[in-house]
Amino acid sequence: MPDRALSTPLDDSFERYLQDKGKGRGGDGGNYRRNAARELERFAEWTAGDRGDDDWTGIVPDDVNREPTFDDLDERVFREYARHLDGDRGLKQNTVQTYYRYISAWCGWCVNEGYLEAHYAQRASAMAPLPEDDGRKPGDQQAWTSEQRHALTRYVDEQARDAVEAYTTLPEETDPLDKQRARYAALKAARDRALVFVLAYTAVRVGELLRDPNDPRRRGVRWEDLSLEDGSMDVYRKKQQWDAASLPDPVISPLRSYRRLMEPPTERWPVFPTFDQRTLAGLVQDEFAERGERPDAIAERREEYARDLLLALDEDIRLPSITTDGARSILQRLSEAAEIDIDHPKHDYLAPHGGRRGMGEVLVRAFGYTVAARYLDNSEEMVRERYSHIEAGELGDVATEALEEIDSLT
Template identity: 95%
Template sequence: MPDRALSTPLEDSFERYLQDKGKGRGGDGGNYRRNAARELERFAEWTAGDRGNDDWTGIVPDDVDREPNFDDLDERVFREYARHLGGDRGLKQNTVQTYYRYISAWCGWCVNEGYLEAHYAQRASAMAPLPEDDGRKPGDQQAWTSEQRHALTRHVDERARDAVEAYTTLSQDTDPLDKQRARYAALKAARDRALVFVLAYTAVRVGELLRDPNDPRRRGVRWEDLSLDDGSMDVYRKKQQWDAASLPDPVISPLRSYRQLMDPPTERWPVFPTFDQRTLAGLVREELAERGERPEAITERREEYARDLLLALDGDIRPPSITTDGARSILQRLSKEGEVDIVHPKHDYLAPHGGRRGMGEVLVRAFGYTVAARYLDNSEEMVRERYSHIEAGELGDVATEALDEVDHLGK
């Protein structure tokens, strides 16, 4: 191996690796890239002696003054890092495994690119200190129960009905700004209701439904992606391609009434736009300025509206979709307002993925693994693995019935 490769600082390889693993144009997007970048930064800090206990000085010899480079790496380094991850940081077993896999994947890439002569991170001695993987994905175990689903959907439905009625029954002599405030409140409640119903009944991944700032291809569903008459919605799937998802009957009415209330100026408007005032204010000012309006005129026009969202609707200034993090914030608020009973070790609210997992439970129990896999856009093997507790319970019932039958015959 060329000495030049061995003397290359570790961090000089990071950007190329992240570009190769990233998504979108230039490899700048994607959750994997973001998570890998975070773990590589932690690994770089550890190799330089900036992480670990007080006695840890890094992987560079004490009598050498330079950055860690590839010549410093061997299986003992990765063994020590595995021991560091599994130390007293309080990380779960599977979390340690996940963090190590990011570094291991980078190590394998470095072998292919000529930085290293061997995949040290995958050697048995390097991986020996890692804890056993318990097979669970951290934080991915919540599933909305039927009671929770009904409680949340009932709350958002009542809230939206009240807000829409308050707006539509205003007297004709109501002050224009007060009428706008009532419309805004109705729009927000209707948007929240539609979002909850979609998450509760379609089993679509929240990353397929809303905007992901780390992946430019995931800009959130638009009205042009929905066919309410056909009961379908085009989404950009996890498998990196567009596909049709089903919109079951409970979802159609909330979406239809919400669309009627919003009356989007074009089909390219997001179904679930952000209502964040700071974002909308900046967007409106920027768009109107680009259209040639002077600052004073922009200020005057904004003062005519109770909220910038209403100006955006009238002026066809398309806002961005809410983000996946935004959806979590909305569900936190709604779960608390609806006083939904939640007992979960990690989430004190109904998290988005719990809606999908809850529908998976319903589908597996009602129609079996094959139908559930098609609806969930997963392989049957994966669905069987994730919902294995259902089959185990059913087999337990079979065993109980068999024992009862044997005991009956023995009498």
């Protein structure tokens, strides 16, 4: 091991590591990079003695005045950090495991890059203080039941139908601004319906469908990504490549109706644009300013429209997709409005990932693990693990049937 590598301060390696692990051009995007950067910073503070118990002074010997370097690292350091995560920060067991994995991944990278001679973080003694798990079973995660799915899709369908009918049956003499308000209400209801149906029936991950502010490649699906005739949608998968996802029959009609109402100016428009008025106001004003319009002219133009969304459609001011957080807010609002009965320890609404898991349960029960794995874009092994409660229940039924048959013979 070169002396130069051993004498390198720990944080000198962070940026290169994050560039390698980051997503997007230049490695600047991605949730992994953001989370890893946070945990590496915390690890660096802990090694320097700036984080931890009052009597913790860091990993550098007390009689030495310098930053922590790779020469200070060994399995005892990682064992102590595992103990710190488990005991000093009040974290849940699975969170402790996750945070330690960020540091362990960096340690492995350092071995490959020549900073360390061994993957100390993965040694048994280093990992011994880590908790086993939090006891959560695969079936404990929220999955929309058939009753919940039907209740929510029925509610959004009724809301959209009523809003569209109210708009399309307005008398010709209706005030233009009132017509715009009715169209906006219909667009919002149609967007909500389309979003719910896609989440409920396609099993696409919400992060593959909508915009992620931390990953520039996840800009949300656009109309050009959809083929309603073929029943498919191109999405950027979790495995970081584009792939086609299926659009089953229940999804086609809501999407087609929504597109007809929206009339997107180009195919590059997002399927699920934000309706946030504050965001829209800023985007519209900025776009007109870039086109050379004066502030008073921009104000007059905006006054002609009941909502900036409608102005953006007419002027082809392309809007951003809603984010994954935005989808959660929408589903919270809709779950409450639909008065859906939800009994779950973590979510008091139908969370987006629950739609995917609910569809997974349907597919596993109806067609088995192999078909479900293909539809869910997962390995069969992972699907078996995540839906193991189904197989356990079915085996229980088999055992009960066997016992009843044997008992009837005695």
